[in-house]
Amino acid sequence: MMVVNILICPVSFVKALGIFPPTDKSHQVQSLRDVVCRVLFVDVQYPTPSTATLILKSDHEWHCIMESLDDTVDGIRYVLSGMPKNFVSIHWAELISGGAVIEIDIVGVTASKQDGYIMNIIAKSNVLLRRRRLKGRQKRKKQLPGLFDPNFRKEIRSVLVVRVGGIDTSVTNSLTELSDSVFGTFGKKQSLKSQYDACSFGKLEFVQAEDKGILHGVVRIIVPEVLSGVDTGYVLNKVKKIADGKIDLSEESYDHIIYCMPPGVLKQQKVWLAYAELGGQRSVVYDEWCGSLSALMHEIGHNLGLYHAGMGNETYADASGYMGTSVLSGDGPLMCFNGAQSWQLGFYKDRHSTIPRAGLPWKKNLHGVSQYNLTRSRDTVIAKFVVNEGDGDLYFAFNLASGINKGTRTSQNEVTIVKSDMRETSFIASLSSMETTKIKINGGKDELHINVTDIYVNNSNVDVLDYATIEIYLYEENVGMD
Numbered sequence: 424m425m426v427v428n429i430l431i432c433p434v435s436f437v438k439a440l441g442i443f444p445p446t447d448k449s450h451q452v453q454s455l456r457d458v459v460c461r462v463l464f465v466d467v468q469y470p471t472p473s474t475a476t477l478i479l480k481s482d483h484e485w486h487c488i489m490e491s492l493d494d495t496v497d498g499i500r501y502v503l504s505g506m507p508k509n510f511v512s513i514h515w516a517e518l519i520s521g522g523a524v525i526e527i528d529i530v531g532v533t534a535s536k537q538d539g540y541i542m543n544i545i546a547k548s549n550v551l552l553r554r555r556r557l558k559g560r561q562k563r564k565k566q567l568p569g570l571f572d573p574n575f576r577k578e579i580r581s582v583l584v585v586r587v588g589g590i591d592t593s594v595t596n597s598l599t600e601l602s603d604s605v606f607g608t609f610g611k612k613q614s615l616k617s618q619y620d621a622c623s624f625g626k627l628e629f630v631q632a633e634d635k636g637i638l639h640g641v642v643r644i645i646v647p648e649v650l651s652g653v654d655t656g657y658v659l660n661k662v663k664k665i666a667d668g669k670i671d672l673s674e675e676s677y678d679h680i681i682y683c684m685p686p687g688v689l690k691q692q693k694v695w696l697a698y699a700e701l702g703g704q705r706s707v708v709y710d711e712w713c714g715s716l717s718a719l720m721h722e723i724g725h726n727l728g729l730y731h732a733g734m735g736n737e738t739y740a741d742a743s744g745y746m747g748t749s750v751l752s753g754d755g756p757l758m759c760f761n762g763a764q765s766w767q768l769g770f771y772k773d774r775h776s777t778i779p780r781a782g783l784p785w786k787k788n789l790h791g792v793s794q795y796n797l798t799r800s801r802d803t804v805i806a807k808f809v810v811n812e813g814d815g816d817l818y819f820a821f822n823l824a825s826g827i828n829k830g831t832r833t834s835q836n837e838v839t840i841v842k843s844d845m846r847e848t849s850f851i852a853s854l855s856s857m858e859t860t861k862i863k864i865n866g867g868k869d870e871l872h873i874n875v876t877d878i879y880v881n882n883s884n885v886d887v888l889d890y891a892t893i894e895i896y897l898y899e900e901n902v903g904m905d
Contacts, residue, residue, distance in 0.1 A: 455528070455529050456528045457526055457528065458487075458526070458527050458528070458529055458542075459524060459525070459526050459527075459553065460487045460488070460503070460524065460525050460526075460527065461488065461523065461524050462485065462503075462518050462523045462524070462525055463486070463488075463519075463700040463701060463702060463703040464483065464485070464518060464519045464700070464701040464702070465483065465484060465486060465698050465699060465700045465701060465703070465705075465725075466481055466482075466483050466698060466699060466701065466725055466730070466731070467481060467482045467483060467484065467690060467695060467697075467698040468481050468695065468696045468697045468698065468749075469481065469482065469690075469693060469694065469695050469696060470694060470695075470696055481731065481738050481739070484502050484503070485502070485503035485504075485506045486500050486501055486502050486503055487500065487501035487502075487503045487542045488500045488501070499540065499660055499663075500540065500656055500659065500660065501532065501540040501541060501542040501656075502539060502540065502541045502542070502656065502691075503527075503542050503544065504541055504542065504543045504544065505543055505544035505545075505546065506544060506550070507544075507550055510550045510552075514552050515846065517552060519701050519702060519728075519730075519846075523552065523553075524552070524553040525550055525551060525552055525553065526550070526551040526553060527544050527550050527551075528544065528545045528549075529542050529543055529544055529545060530543045530544070530545045530546075531543050534657075535654075535657070536652075536653045536654060536657050537652065537653070537654055537689075537692055538654055538691065538692065539654035539655065539656025539657050539691070540656050540657070540660065576625070576626070577625060577626055577627070577628055578626060578627050578628070579628050579630055580627070580628070580629055580630070580678035580679060581629075581630055581631070581632050581633075581677040581678045581679070582605060582606075582615075582629045582630070582631065582632060582640060582677065582678065582679045582680075582681065583632035583637065583640065583641075583642065583670075583672075583676070583677045583679070583680045583681070584601050584602070584605055584632075584640055584641040584642070584680075584681045584683060584713075585641075585642055585643075585644055585662065585672070585680060585681070585682045585683065586598055586601060586641055586642070586643045586644070586683050587644055587645075587646065587650075587658060587662055587682060587683060587684055587685060587688075588643065588644070588645045588646070588650075588685055589645070589646050589647075589648055589649060589650030589651075589653075589658075589685060589687075590645075590646075590647055590648060590649060590650075591649045591650060591651055591687070592650050592651055592685040592686055592687045592688075593685050594683045594684070594685050594686075594710055594713065595686070595710050595711045595714075596683070596710075596711060596713055596714045598638060598639070598641045598643060599639070600714060601641050601683060601713055601714070602631075602638075602639035602640055602641050604713065604714045604715075604716070604719065604753055605629075605640065605641075605681065605719065606629070606630075606631055606639070606640050608631070608639045608640070611753070612754075613716050613753070613754050613755060613757065614716070615629060615716070615719040615720060615723060616628070616629045616630075618716065618720060618757065618827070619720070619723070621757075621759075621827040622759040622760070622770060622792070622827060623768070623770045624770065624771075624795055624796060626770055627770070629679070629723075632676075632677045634670065634671065635669075636669055636670055637670070642666075642670055644662050644665055644666060644670075645665075646658060646661045646662060646665065648661070650685060650687060650688050651686075651687030651688070652687065652689060653687075653688055653689065654688075654689055654690065654691065654692070655684060655688055655689070655690050655695075655698075655707055658684065658688055659682060659707070662682070674704050677704070678704065679704055679705075679706065679723060679726055680704055680705055680706070681706045681707075681708060681713070681719070681722070681723075682705065682706070682707045682708070683708055683710070683713035684707060684708065684709050684710060685710060686709075686710045688709070695709055696708075696709050696712055696718070696749075697709060697712055697718055697721070697722050697749075698722075699721075699722040699723070699725035699726055700725065700726060701725050701726075701728065701729075701730065702726070702727075702728045703726060704726065705726075706719075706722035706723060706725070706726060708722060711751065712749075712751065714753045715749060715750065715751050715752060715753060716752065716753055716754065716755060716756075717745055717748075717749040717750050717752070717755075717756065718749040718751075720745040721745050721746060721749050724745055724746050724760070724764075727768065728767065729746050729760070729764050729767065729768070730746070730846050730847045730848070731746055731747075731847045731848070732744055732746035732747045732760075732761050732764065732841075732847075732848050732850070733747075733847050733848065733849055733850065734849065734850035735849075738847070740850065741761055741833070741841070741848065741849075741850040742831075742832035742833040743758070743761050743822050743831050743832070743833050743834050743839055743850070744758055744759055744760040744761045744764060744765075744831070745758060745759070745760060746760060746761070746764055746848070747832075755830045756830025756831070756832060757827055757828065757829055757830040758827075758828050758829075758830045758831040758832070759792050759793075759827060759828050761818070761820065761839065761841050761848060761850070762805050762818035762819060762820030762839055762840075762841050763816075763818040763841045763842075763843035763848040764843075764848060765792060765804075765805055765820065766805045766807060766818055767843075770792075770795075771792060771795050771804040771805060773800065774790075774795060774798055774802055774803055774804035774805065775803070775804070775805050775806075775807070776803040776805070776806040776807070777806075777807050777809060778806055778807065778808045778809065778895065779809050780809065780811065780897075783895060783896050783897055784894065784895065784896035784897075785806075785894065785895045785896070786892070786893070786894040786895075787803050787806070787892075787893065788802070788803065788890040788891065788892050788893075789803055789804070789805075789806065789819060789820060789821040789838065789890065789891045789892075789893055790802055790803065790804050790821060790823070790888060790889065790890055791804075791820075791821045791822065791823020791825065791828060791889060792804055792820070792823070792827070792828055793823050793825045793826035793827050793828040793829070794823065794825070794826070794885075794888055794889060797886065797888045798888065804820070804821075805818060805819070805820050806818070806819040806820075806893075807819075808871070808895065810864055814842075814844075814864065814866075815842040815843055815844040815849070816842070816843060816844070817840060817841070817842055817851070817862065817871075818840070818841045818842075818843060818848075819838060819839070819840055819873075819893060819895075820838070820839050820841075821836075821837075821838055821839075821878075821889075821890065821891040822834045822835060822836065822837055822838070822839045822853070823836060823880070823889055824836050825880075825882075825885060825889070826885065833853070834853035836855075836878065836880050837853040837854055837855050837875075837878075837891075838853065838854045838873075838875050838878075838891045838893055839852075839853045840852045840853070840854070840860070840862070840873065852873075854873065854875040855875065855878065856875055856876070856877055856878040856891075857875065857876065858874075858875055859872065859873065859874045859875075860872075860873050861873075861898070869897055869898065870897070870898035871895065871896075871897060871898075872895070872896055872897070872898055873893065873894075873895050874893070874894045874895075875891055875892065875893055876892045876893075876894060877890075877891070877892040878890075878891045878892075879891075
């Protein structure tokens, strides 16, 4: 899903809306020209009919956020309908950066309890891309992915959890339980805070939001209405209106806000599990999934700029890390992220190796992320082969199933190969010792050979550095390795 924030707007637009504060009635607004929005991409997860414990289906939407107009409309989010596919394809990198601004013509705006807030783009109208310099916390949120310097010690980011309720429904987990799941406040060993701290080796720390009315990083907001069957967008905008003047829920307030929705609240009249802004501030999670470690890691991963970890046509099929499927469990699984996403986050940046085409043949040991602290400066945790034809680079990692990554759910103790263009990653293969795979590159003209010649795992001593030896060469350069 993508979120768009309106920054500049003609006065006629504000007057024409006529729907603030939000009401329970459906409204339609006439067409308007030159509406300017900041855009974010938000992904929505839905359950499948076959299971209630795994997130296996997804969709996305483009949204529009009202911003910097006046107190009554600041922060209003709209589902933006009709984004031209060609425009999205051409400007994808800018649109998901968290800082892109577009100018659009809209045919109308609707608002209702059942469908939330929808802004419809005029068919075949021109969409213009503008640029905007981010400030303050918006800039910090955008800058995190892949920008850790090897000498940088720690990034500290604030998190507010909002426990939403209505007169007919409330979140299953208590305020205390939510604080424990996110921060480990009351002794919970596995939490969002502890696992990101572990996977980053102390480079990323989440801390509790602090302000009047916030207790242990959590605030409770009750909407005095029946919320069963009501859309999340409507509820969120009601929450913001109730909070105004009491709790700051603007983008300048906290680095991340996790909204825990009560049972019965719908998304576009559908049962849903979670959604989050890519490179943005908000994560919205359905009821008991707010206590799921993997769901929290997944949604905050979107906020940090990560997209999905897929395999073939399955969006969530790479279960080696948190950007694949999520499990309804508060205690695990303990794992981190696949090779491409680990590279993007930059947690092990001083153990990256880039392999240019001219650098082949290439042979080296790979070490698991769980033993990053045992490696030396010359060692490699993640390797990237640069594919020059824009088909997505290849990332190689040793998926060591130990310590902070002991719960990885696929390809344990194997070398994983993932392709990524910094959008959705695609799992290509995993190799055990003495296994080989071949990958076509350069439009199928060349063939990359990857051999795993040895894997060493010492289960009896966690202080012994494990490794997988990998060699890579082009078929046309089938020469002996030193």
